[in-house]
Amino acid sequence: MYGGEAKIPDDVDLLVAGFACDDFSTLNNVRKTLEEKGESGDTFFAVKMYMHLYHPKLVVLENVMGAPWTDESLAAQKKKKKNQTSIAAHLDQIGYHSIHLKVDTKEYYLPHTRQRGYMVCIDRASMPADTKWAAMEAACTSMIESLKRTATVPVEAMLFNSDDPRLHVLLDHDKKCDNKVVKWDRCKIGHLDYCQVHGLGDRHPITNWKPDGSKEMPNFHKPLLGMTERVADSMDVAHKRNLARGFDDRYYKSVISLPSYCPLLILLHSRLLELSQNVYRVEDSTRNGIQGCLTPTNMAFSTVQGRRITGAEAARLQGIDLDQVDTTNMPESLLLDMSGNAMTSTVVGTVIFAALLTFQDMFNVEHRAPAILPPEPNPSHEGEEALIQVESNSAEYVPVTVDKITSLARSTCRLCHCEGRHEIFATTFQKCRLCGHTACRKCGKSPKHEYERFQVGFTKARKNPLEFAELIKKSIPKEVNLGTLYSNTTESFLTQIAKDIIPQGFDHDSWNKTMSAVRNALKSRVFFRNYRRKESWIITYDSPEAILKLNISADRVEWLLYANTSQVPLGSPIGQYLRQFPIARMSPKGSDIVKGMWGYWLPQRKVFKATVTSSGPLISTYKNGAGLASALHQFNHSYVTVAFDSSYDPRYFSENIQGTYIASPICGQAFNTMHLHTGRKLGQKPLGLFFDHEQQTGDPSQHCFKFGHDFRRKDCGEYVEVVAQLPASWRQPIIQGRETNDAADVKILGSEIPWRDFLGMHTEQVNVTVHGRWVTLGTHSLNLSGSRFTYSQLPVDISHLDLTCGKEAVIFSCKGKINYKISCLLPKNKWTQIDRTNRATFWPEFSWALQQGLQINGHREANSNWHDWSDIIDGCLTCAPTPPALLWTLNRKGKQVPYEDPEQASKWEKSMKRRPSPVRVLFYIDNHGNMTLSINMNAVTLMHRAESRLLINGPSSDTKLSWRLVTDHGQKEQPMFKPLTLKNLRTHPTSFVMNNCEF
Numbered sequence: 001m002y003g004g005e006a007k008i009p010d011d012v013d014l015l016v017a018g019f020a021c022d023d024f025s026t027l028n029n030v031r032k033t034l035e036e037k038g039e040s041g042d043t044f045f046a047v048k049m050y051m052h053l054y055h056p057k058l059v060v061l062e063n064v065m066g067a068p069w070t071d072e073s074l075a076a077q078k079k080k081k082k083n084q085t086s087i088a089a090h091l092d093q094i095g096y097h098s099i100h101l102k103v104d105t106k107e108y109y110l111p112h113t114r115q116r117g118y119m120v121c122i123d124r125a126s127m128p129a130d131t132k133w134a135a136m137e138a139a140c141t142s143m144i145e146s147l148k149r150t151a152t153v154p155v156e157a158m159l160f161n162s163d164d165p166r167l168h169v170l171l172d173h174d175k176k177c178d179n180k181v182v183k184w185d186r187c188k189i190g191h192l193d194y195c196q197v198h199g200l201g202d203r204h205p206i207t208n209w210k211p212d213g214s215k216e217m218p219n220f221h222k223p224l225l226g227m228t229e230r231v232a233d234s235m236d237v238a239h240k241r242n243l244a245r246g247f248d249d250r251y252y253k254s255v256i257s258l259p260s261y262c263p264l265l266i267l268l269h270s271r272l273l274e275l276s277q278n279v280y281r282v283e284d285s286t287r288n289g290i291q292g293c294l295t296p297t298n299m300a301f302s303t304v305q306g307r308r309i310t311g312a313e314a315a316r317l318q319g320i321d322l323d324q325v326d327t328t329n330m331p332e333s334l335l336l337d338m339s340g341n342a343m344t345s346t347v348v349g350t351v352i353f354a355a356l357l358t359f360q361d362m363f364n365v366e367h368r369a370p371a372i373l374p375p376e377p378n379p380s381h382e383g384e385e386a387l388i389q390v391e392s393n394s395a396e397y398v399p400v401t402v403d404k405i406t407s408l409a410r411s412t413c414r415l416c417h418c419e420g421r422h423e424i425f426a427t428t429f430q431k432c433r434l435c436g437h438t439a440c441r442k443c444g445k446s447p448k449h450e451y452e453r454f455q456v457g458f459t460k461a462r463k464n465p466l467e468f469a470e471l472i473k474k475s476i477p478k479e480v481n482l483g484t485l486y487s488n489t490t491e492s493f494l495t496q497i498a499k500d501i502i503p504q505g506f507d508h509d510s511w512n513k514t515m516s517a518v519r520n521a522l523k524s525r526v527f528f529r530n531y532r533r534k535e536s537w538i539i540t541y542d543s544p545e546a547i548l549k550l551n552i553s554a555d556r557v558e559w560l561l562y563a564n565t566s567q568v569p570l571g572s573p574i575g576q577y578l579r580q581f582p583i584a585r586m587s588p589k590g591s592d593i594v595k596g597m598w599g600y601w602l603p604q605r606k607v608f609k610a611t612v613t614s615s616g617p618l619i620s621t622y623k624n625g626a627g628l629a630s631a632l633h634q635f636n637h638s639y640v641t642v643a644f645d646s647s648y649d650p651r652y653f654s655e656n657i658q659g660t661y662i663a664s665p666i667c668g669q670a671f672n673t674m675h676l677h678t679g680r681k682l683g684q685k686p687l688g689l690f691f692d693h694e695q696q697t698g699d700p701s702q703h704c705f706k707f708g709h710d711f712r713r714k715d716c717g718e719y720v721e722v723v724a725q726l727p728a729s730w731r732q733p734i735i736q737g738r739e740t741n742d743a744a745d746v747k748i749l750g751s752e753i754p755w756r757d758f759l760g761m762h763t764e765q766v767n768v769t770v771h772g773r774w775v776t777l778g779t780h781s782l783n784l785s786g787s788r789f790t791y792s793q794l795p796v797d798i799s800h801l802d803l804t805c806g807k808e809a810v811i812f813s814c815k816g817k818i819n820y821k822i823s824c825l826l827p828k829n830k831w832t833q834i835d836r837t838n839r840a841t842f843w844p845e846f847s848w849a850l851q852q853g854l855q856i857n858g859h860r861e862a863n864s865n866w867h868d869w870s871d872i873i874d875g876c877l878t879c880a881p882t883p884p885a886l887l888w889t890l891n892r893k894g895k896q897v898p899y900e901d902p903e904q905a906s907k908w909e910k911s912m913k914r915r916p917s918p919v920r921v922l923f924y925i926d927n928h929g930n931m932t933l934s935i936n937m938n939a940v941t942l943m944h945r946a947e948s949r950l951l952i953n954g955p956s957s958d959t960k961l962s963w964r965l966v967t968d969h970g971q972k973e974q975p976m977f978k979p980l981t982l983k984n985l986r987t988h989p990t991s992f993v994m995n996n997c998e999f
Helices: 039-054 071-075 087-093 133-146 165-175 185-198 229-245 311-317 332-341 345-358 402-412 456-460 465-475 488-500 508-522 573-580 622-626 839-854 902-914 939-950
Strands: 014-018 058-064 096-104 115-123 272-274 300-302 388-393 429-432 438-440 451-453 479-481 525-533 537-542 546-552 557-563 584-586 598-602 606-620 634-644 659-663 675-677 688-692 704-708 735-739 746-748 761-770 773-776 788-793 809-817 867-869 886-890 896-900 919-925 930-937 961-963
Touching: 014 039, 014 345, 039 058, 039 087, 058 345, 087 096, 087 115, 096 133, 096 345, 115 345, 133 345, 165 311, 185 229, 229 272, 229 622, 311 332, 388 839, 402 465, 402 546, 402 557, 465 525, 465 537, 488 508, 488 598, 508 546, 508 557, 508 573, 525 546, 525 839, 557 573, 606 622, 622 634, 634 761, 788 839, 809 839, 839 930, 867 939, 896 902, 939 961
Parallel strands: 014 058
Antiparallel strands: 058 115, 096 115, 272 300, 388 788, 429 438, 429 451, 479 525, 525 537, 537 546, 546 557, 557 584, 584 598, 598 773, 606 634, 606 761, 634 659, 634 735, 659 675, 675 688, 688 704, 735 746, 788 809, 809 930, 867 961, 886 896, 919 930
16 A cells, blocks of 8 residues: 555565666667666666565566667667676576567557567576476477467557547546647747658648637547647648548548458558657558557547547556556546556566466475465345345337337437537537538537538427436337247348358358358347447447347437357458348337338349549549648549449439539548539438548558448448448549649649639449348248346335444345356356456446346435434444544645655555445356346445544534435436525534535
8 A cells, every 4th residue: 555564575476577667768868777777777776686685486577678688689789888787687696597578569469569678587596406498498488479469459449439438538638738838949840841841731631720820620529628739730740641641541441460360350440640749750650550659658649539549548558457447546647657657468468477387387386275265245135025026027118109219319319529428518509401410519610511500499409318218228128039030031041142142252161151140140139238329329239149239310210230240350251241231120110119020131242334424613632622742733523423324223222322413522521522412302311422431441542432321420340331332443533733824823734724614524434333232031020038037126115224334235136047158257156246357247248137127116316215314423433444644744845735644544545445335236147047136235334434524523413414325326317406505603503504405
């Protein structure tokens, strides 16, 4: 504990130590040797002293590559100082063999390049007498090498989704940033020189930086309130640099190179910029899909999500599972610093694992006493006999009509990125009359769109998203049996597909595996997992075999069934296909959104001949508008007309895509290529033609223009819904202009026609591709048989509870059988308490089985009663330990500052961790899948905590405490309490009223 004394352990088998890297880092212009005893030298010699005194058998050291690991690395230094001794030589002096390793995190499971030096140190005295060191050294090195696994997911897959509530830390952190003006004259000159050399121009296409200093960031960017002018300019320069490379990094999805055991894995990835360095120092040249080396001071920035990487995400990229670490009181800046300094867990874990296996004979494990395990926790049975039993079936639900649910979706869905998943803001919202995009007035500035304000009545009539969540949870089953979708007719259909159709990129073996995954999905059961509010509502079910999604928007309800490919590489042909294309779908129309006829996907790729004509007035290309020298005076036609020949088959098109599309660059998309169909009727969704950076490949030359209604920005793993697509070879024709001699105008190259007056035309014969179509196979509908559970719930009358300190009462239990293979991460045949180590596994796995019973009647926000508690005592040290004394000292500026007594603080922190928990949740799972869950409550410990905070000067006869149990917290809109009211101190000298409760 911080500040407390502790005995230094003197009988250690394994020591893992990372000493300070400051004096060896390439970012340090004034480096020091070990012997000069800077911060690195001091910490290293402290480690060496411990090793010399206590001789741990195995030591693993970590530092930067530039540390003086061996005599050879010292000899290779360009500016070598005299009288240096390598780390290996220092350790040899105290009796240690050493193995030096050079490793990179990206070769050990994580998409993060972090080159580090490791040293495995073995105490010679602990080794068996007949050990041959050279052979053991080779064996250890070979094992570490054999455990290499190149990262098979891109960094984007490890970041939070763009609407994740955990991203609020960015706003909270940046509000604390100092917004003072930072001089950047030298950097500015360097940036201008860099742009001139590379032909990038001086414009600001991302920040829209105006002469008055104001900026209009893209509407999907998260606030970066501490952004300096240098950082803003770095964003623009980096964006133009990527445009010159051939892709728009606002939408770019690139490829990650993979090892031989997974050669086809291709993944989504945005460019991750390093904004803490100038553009000419770090040129965004890291391999696609890989995060550059994280440091305590860097500013990693995602171009697709328009934000910094958070401290929690940085920890993920270091292999640190924050579900296992308590970071509650750790500020964002400290979490970033910790992640930048940390060892990568997958690397140090691999080194430790290999060393322990190689040198296991040193430890004599067989003759040691077994470790003493903590006692198994047991649930309380206090009050169990008074619980009320309720039987439940996971397939039961209360039907809701399509009209009702879509109407509620319309009034609760997100209208702007800033609203996130849960908020409803009382502000002015607007909708683009061209593409349908919505945004608030504050965010909706870039792209500009052609906005119209929502009517005031609509905005005022919006409802809390919790209303939709409450209704949808009642209106759908928690478990869905998909088995009725698989019949003899379905099997014949799938057999014919496997025989007659092999999509591009598949061989017979991989296509048969795909069909096998489809069959398994159609035979499976799926379970409710979560709901998510975006521009529409998405409800997700899953199981090891299938994923079922329910999409509810203002005008449509649709069920989509996918095969679950979580164990299949993201970019393999099987993984790509099954993630992109649903297996089956259903669009209900009547009084029950769960019932309807299902259709099946026929993956029959068809190519249709079409004539594509580009014409109309010219508009500037995006690269030209961004100021790139290579695209100077380049223009496109503003109209694109599509017409099919006689091969056209309307069965393959969910929409008739023929007609004329008008360019609408103000509506965005990659390279601002949005074109909108001119023949849409009132009430129809806009139909667009736009360039899409596909997820299947990182080569922009293989990306293409697509037809569709789906213009939303996508998170990792999400695909654009496409009606059809043009070939990758088709691009809008470029009309090249030239500047007149007097620089007064631009005319078309080879003519005297001003570019604004040019009305040429370009016609091409192209192939339009459709990947398949939907077919019906008889009258398939869902079987709603579910699992049965018994809930035991606390009654409204709780007078039977024994509310004394140290006693728990059971308030809820659940018993039932789980009909699928339970995660191996959860222990079996023992009572286990849910805590930080297992909650991230347990709740997603079983919340579907518990939701119907966890909200207990009589103990909800709307009807839960307050229960008076009058057992006022003079402090309970078990529940409320005495806090440490406050001491005072003078800081460097001579100002008095407080601090806690270190010894007392250490004891207090230990006592705080040992105090009883107000709520304990325990579960028991046997080998047959039978699960029991018990929730125990200790209300008295909560009273004692409140008492210790309120009654600093001892108990008072005027003090009143009360408590209540609320089982739907966060599921309902919170009540509005009256403001704090101070009473007249002359008549009420020791009491006050807060939140309508008297203390």
